[in-house]
């Protein structure tokens with residue numbers, strides 16, 4: 001059956017510049033409750049690896065975003081994706097020629113899903129081609145690089161968003177609402193546990209050159225970012241300690257396990273663990289004077305499970321990447337303001353903290369964040 005969605009997805013964003021019916025409708029899951037009348041973001045994915053594939057599959061269910069192009073260094077993947085997602089040859093590029101997307105009206109935004117070290121240069125090239133940038137986490141290897149990306153996108157007058165899918169997750173947003181409404185009392189403490197046992201020692205995630213570090217860059221970033229959105233403040237100091245049990249697998253500059261602590265202006269403290277050598281670590285816990293909130297799992301692909309002093313949170317699971325891409329379409333094409341920002345500045349804030357964590361590990365000293 002040819003659905004209304006198929007029809008809408010084929011029409012260009014500009015031709016469909018109908019505003020959302022109300023701001024309530026534009027919020028979160030409302031995308032999936034009523035027929036969608038708004039514009040559609042035309043997206044090319046750059047880097048057709050494991051996460052890129054997950055995003056492409058999830059985008060099949062998007063209402064406000066559509067996969068229209070690919071950028072890849074592997075011709076056989078391009079051919080597969082063309083067949084699978086009906087992508088015309090005119091919308092397929094490689095790493096040498098993708099600056100030509102400049103002239104392609106079927107691409108509004110490029111979603112960069114490559115190893116971390118490649119993000120900065122690829123984002124700057126996309127921006128210079130006049131297209132919006134969506135970039136996977138960590139957006140860059142350090143805050144200085146992240147800021148260069150922010151500046152390049154500002155200069156090119158395009159938006160820069162970071163793939164923080166949890167910022168749109170219903171249980172997470174409910175806890176943020178409860179905290180803001182004072183239902184937890186005064187927040188006192190956050191705990192973030194983020195880790196898994198990494199396999200294949202030859203993968204890019206264990207290369208300092210391509211990953212920019214180790215577990216902190218890949219999985220610990222969830223506790224860094226989560227501490228900020230769960231507490232609702234920006235940290236002012238950092239302390240950190242590193243433990244390495246396998247220096248062969250985790251070479252110089254590739255962290256295996258780091259524990260870190262963050263201090264916030266109101267006096268809240270956070271205690272976090274980032275590791276590549278333990279499983280079953282995906283838990284956020286927020287403690288206030290009048291209640292608590294827990295997410296476990298907190299950042300996996302879901303379903304996310306939430307619990308507070310008032311009981312279980314049972315908000316329905318929706319594929320994170322589907323919601324993320326629909327919401328990002330609204331942010332890019334309609335200037336929607338998300339509850340928790342996903343812009344480049346947000347990514348730089350995390351990288352500043354991660355830079356400070358590495359500095360604290362190196363020096364053994366408390367690092368103040370000015």
Ligand code: NDP
Pocket residue numbers: 046047048049050051052071072073074077113114115116118136137138163164165204218
């Ligand atoms: P993969 O290794 O599975 O895929 C990366 C792809 O990048 C490759 O398949 C390849 O695609 C392209 N590529 C270009 N140059 C290189 C290179 N030198 N080495 C390896 N690959 C290269 O990685 P993931 O998809 O797991 O991760 C990619 C990014 O996504 C990372 O930044 C990661 O942190 C992030 N990520 C985010 C998640 C989230 O939940 N938000 C989850 C998982 C990952 P091609 O052959 O098409 O050129």
